[in-house]
Amino acid sequence: MIKLYDYELSANCYKQRLMMSLLDVPYxxxxxxxFPGLQHKTDEFKKINPxxxxxxxxxxxxxxxxxxxxxxxxxxxxxxxxxxxxTSDPALLGETASWLLFAEGTTNxxxxxxxxxxxxxxxxxxxxxxxxxxxxxxxxEHLWFRERDGRDxxxxxxxxxxxxxxxxxxxxxxxxxxxxxxxxxxxxRWTDRVKALPGFSIMPGVFPMGTS
Amino acid sequence: MTNPVTLPDPVTLPDPMTLWHPVATMLxxxxxxxxxxxxxxREVAIWRADDEFINVWENRCLHRGVxxxxxxxxxxxxxxxxxxxxxxxxxAGCTYIPxxxxxxxxxxxxxxxxxxxxxxxxxxxxxDPIGEPPTVASLDDGTPFTLRNLPVNAPSQIVLDQLRQxxxxxxxxxxxxxxxxxxTEINDYALSLTSTGTNTAESSTVVFFVQPVDSDRxxxxxxxxxxxxxxxxxxxxxxxxxxxxxxxxxAEAAAAQMPLPExxxxxxNQVSLALSVxxxxxxDRQAPLRxxxxxxxxxxxxxxxxxxxxxxxxxxxxxxxxxxxVHLPNGxxxxxxxxxxxxxxxxxxxxxxxxxxxxxxxxxxxDTVREGDVLAISEPRNNFPLRRDSLRTVLIAGxxxxxPMLAMAQALKPMxxxxxxxxxxxxxxxxxxxxxxxxxxxAVITHVGLSPDETGAELARLLDGYGxxxxxxxxGPGPMLEAARTIATAADWPDQAVHFEYFKNTTEIxxxxxxxxxxxxxxxxxxxxxxxxxxxxxRDHGIAMPSSCEQGACGTCVVPVMEGEIEHQxxxxxxxxxxxxxxxxxxxxxxxxxxxxxxx
Numbered sequence: 001m002i003k004l005y006d007y008e009l010s011a012n013c014y015k016q017r018l019m020m021s022l023l024d025v026p027y028x029x030x031x032x033x034x035f036p037g038l039q040h041k042t043d044e045f046k047k048i049n050p051x052x053x054x055x056x057x058x059x060x061x062x063x064x065x066x067x068x069x070x071x072x073x074x075x076x077x078x079x080x081x082x083x084x085x086x087t088s089d090p091a092l093l094g095e096t097a098s099w100l101l102f103a104e105g106t107t108n109x110x111x112x113x114x115x116x117x118x119x120x121x122x123x124x125x126x127x128x129x130x131x132x133x134x135x136x137x138x139x140x141e142h143l144w145f146r147e148r149d150g151r152d153x154x155x156x157x158x159x160x161x162x163x164x165x166x167x168x169x170x171x172x173x174x175x176x177x178x179x180x181x182x183x184x185x186x187x188x189r190w191t192d193r194v195k196a197l198p199g200f201s202i203m204p205g206v207f208p209m210g211t212s
Numbered sequence: 213m214t215n216p217v218t219l220p221d222p223v224t225l226p227d228p229m230t231l232w233h234p235v236a237t238m239l240x241x242x243x244x245x246x247x248x249x250x251x252x253x254r255e256v257a258i259w260r261a262d263d264e265f266i267n268v269w270e271n272r273c274l275h276r277g278v279x280x281x282x283x284x285x286x287x288x289x290x291x292x293x294x295x296x297x298x299x300x301x302x303x304a305g306c307t308y309i310p311x312x313x314x315x316x317x318x319x320x321x322x323x324x325x326x327x328x329x330x331x332x333x334x335x336x337x338x339x340d341p342i343g344e345p346p347t348v349a350s351l352d353d354g355t356p357f358t359l360r361n362l363p364v365n366a367p368s369q370i371v372l373d374q375l376r377q378x379x380x381x382x383x384x385x386x387x388x389x390x391x392x393x394x395x396t397e398i399n400d401y402a403l404s405l406t407s408t409g410t411n412t413a414e415s416s417t418v419v420f421f422v423q424p425v426d427s428d429r430x431x432x433x434x435x436x437x438x439x440x441x442x443x444x445x446x447x448x449x450x451x452x453x454x455x456x457x458x459x460x461x462x463a464e465a466a467a468a469q470m471p472l473p474e475x476x477x478x479x480x481n482q483v484s485l486a487l488s489v490x491x492x493x494x495x496d497r498q499a500p501l502r503x504x505x506x507x508x509x510x511x512x513x514x515x516x517x518x519x520x521x522x523x524x525x526x527x528x529x530x531x532x533x534x535x536x537x538v539h540l541p542n543g544x545x546x547x548x549x550x551x552x553x554x555x556x557x558x559x560x561x562x563x564x565x566x567x568x569x570x571x572x573x574x575x576x577x578x579d580t581v582r583e584g585d586v587l588a589i590s591e592p593r594n595n596f597p598l599r600r601d602s603l604r605t606v607l608i609a610g611x612x613x614x615x616p617m618l619a620m621a622q623a624l625k626p627m628x629x630x631x632x633x634x635x636x637x638x639x640x641x642x643x644x645x646x647x648x649x650x651x652x653x654x655a656v657i658t659h660v661g662l663s664p665d666e667t668g669a670e671l672a673r674l675l676d677g678y679g680x681x682x683x684x685x686x687x688g689p690g691p692m693l694e695a696a697r698t699i700a701t702a703a704d705w706p707d708q709a710v711h712f713e714y715f716k717n718t719t720e721i722x723x724x725x726x727x728x729x730x731x732x733x734x735x736x737x738x739x740x741x742x743x744x745x746x747x748x749x750x751r752d753h754g755i756a757m758p759s760s761c762e763q764g765a766c767g768t769c770v771v772p773v774m775e776g777e778i779e780h781q782x783x784x785x786x787x788x789x790x791x792x793x794x795x796x797x798x799x800x801x802x803x804x805x806x807x808x809x810x811x812x
Contacts, residue, residue, distance in 0.1 A: 149446070
């Protein structure tokens with residue numbers, strides 16, 4: 001079974017838990033005392049990931065770190081439909097990769113602001129928040145035009161991709177970092193749609209949809 | 213080109229609080245979504261119910277102030293994410309508090325609502341808006357087409373200044389940059405721009421409404437007066453989004469040069485007056501609401517349905533199980549349960565069975581009251597509250613007793629809670645409210661034409677096997693109710709899980725005793741003589757007492773008892789409540805002892 005080196009409050013670890021829940025892949029969560037223990041910075045943990053960060057997966061001896069890389073691996077290996085990481089469609093694959101890099105941006109801004117507020121990280125909070133708003137503004141317009149085009153997701157396909165899963169946690173938890181989504185109604189509608197996916201799972205601060 | 217406009221009231225225009233402003237577009241309100249908006253510094257939660265009603269509410273739960281925009285919209289009620297308080301569509305009244313599952317929330321717990329009008333594809337609202345939203349002739353005459361709205365970190369007047377210099381191309385020549393622009397002012401928050409091509413005579417007009425979100429933030433809501441051909445729409449939308457995107461950057465740069473204005477302070481209503489003061493004394497049965505019979509129809513043999521619409525303020529919130537007092541033209545007062553589903557306060561619906569030996573109540577409603585008549589009714593009162601935390605709810609209705617059960621079933625269904633509604637009737641033609649039952653699907657099971665023995669056997673089957681968190685609610689004729697209660701007890705249903713409501717109290721009331729009542733809080737002792745009820749004696753001495761049926765069935769006139777032995781003559785209290793001896797129905801029950809000490 002896949003082992004996930006995991007911290008419950010981490011947005012990047014949630015990306016993996018959500019992906020495996022959507023793909024219905026069983027996994028074992030190995031809790032890492034990220035805060036306040038800083039277990040990921042210990043010599044012991046650096047034997048697993050020399051970079052000293054989580055998430056990390058261990059799939060039957062195959063060890064992989066970096067949140068977005070793990071999404072690529074999980075979808076490529078465990079999604080029989082080939083939709084989540086669309087390797088057979090070069091144009092769509094390119095789009096997916098492009099939005100995965102966008103997700104690096106939301107991680108380093110919106111989710112960084114959250115670490116500043118919740119776990120007292122020493123970041124330039126104004127720069128984090130301004131950067132998050134800059135990206136959210138772009139994504140909101142992008143998703144608004146997607147809706148006009150009859151599309152629900154970040155990439156142009158009729159189905160979601162790992163790009164949606166890579167961006168979703170940074171967006172949906174942004175208010176914890178003091179980044180309001182009041183100005184981004186398309187973004188809010190898109191988070192509703194992600195929550196309606198079969199197999200969706202939650203974490204502290206991420207609420208399920210109501211019954212409908 | 214001119215844009216004749218009608219404005220609500222030129223004299224009061226400068227105060228933005230009295231104006232209508234756009235707060236959302238219709239595209240922002242998809243099925244079961246809750247839109248998070250802001251106007252003049254106040255956050256609002258905007259949601260469209262399944263009946264298409266658009267709710268604009270203060271974005272905070274009355275309980276702990278959590279934003280309602282992170283709650284859930286189940287199509288009829290909005291539920292707060294924090295402790296699950298539920299608020300009704302339209303009225304915003306609280307209908308259920310999970311921490312008090314067996315109680316009916318006070319009707320006065322009501323969130324703040326704001327006006328909402330749909331016009332030109334936009335939702336309009338305001339703090340205290342006068343008249344109607346502004347009308348723009350070019351939009352009235354055209355085919356309004358909503359462009360993408362843009363949030364701007366700049367005060368509305370800076371945005372309007374920028375809009376006066378704004379440029380875009382007419383639909384026919386999007387690729388050039390040579391159009392002539394003409395601006396027409398509409399009001400302090402709106403202007404219209406017409407772009408005319410130099411080579412072609414083609415022109416396009418866009419009306420820009422600037423929503424003042426806060427002192428330093430705005431949203432530009434733009435509407436093209438003529439919808440482009442479908443194939444061209446995306447290009448037009450992108451053209452305007454790009455042009456406005458540049459404007460946003462310029463407006464934000466201009467705003468950054470200015471000192472930061474003070475944020476607007478929306479006044480959050482404190483607890484409403486009704487909740488913060490003692491209620492007005494109510495010396496008699498009151499009927500503050502006036503309703504008109506909008507529709508009267510025969511819903512089953514001898515059963516008339518009535519739809520009652522308000523002739524004044526919107527109708528108040530009700531909860532499943534609630535009833536109203538109807539004051540009849542002949543002076544009689546009768547109680548009828550509301551059959552409405554949750555969130556539907558556009559009208560109250562009741563069902564009235566013509567009683568064979570009517571003493572004038574049902575006969576009057578059947579024979580005298582017609583569509584268009586105005587009746588006085590009380591506010592809804594709930595002495596038959598529904599728990600909404602049960603694993604299984606069994607609703608048992610006999611005849612016209614189906615009315616509160618229909619309201620309960622319609623509340624349970626959208627929450628996905630397991631329930632079944634067993635509807636006993638003499639014959640098929642006695643089955644009422646088919647249109648409501650149809651919406652409940654397989655959960656409604658009808659039992660038609662059973663003898664009393666067969667009914668008893670069926671009830672025994674239905675109530676066989678009590679499980680944890682099961683509840684049964686029973687409403688029907690006295691003998692059936694007695695049978696159901698006996699069977700439930702025999703099948704080990706605890707008293708607290710068996711809820712019932714009688715139509716009337718058929719007990720022969722013995723009022724021959726005389727005794728003293730001591731009102732502990734008021735420090736008053738009164739004598740109750742033979743022939744008078746406690747309720748009457750209290751009222752005779754100016755003590756405010758609510759009441760409704762005044763025959764020991766509805767439970768409205770209950771009073772806590774501190775000392776003394778009670779002679780219960782009502783049919784409202786459960787056996788466990790009677791045994792506890794700590795409350796009394798003052799309209800019929802009396803004292804066995806010489807003295808009762810009441811906690812009033």
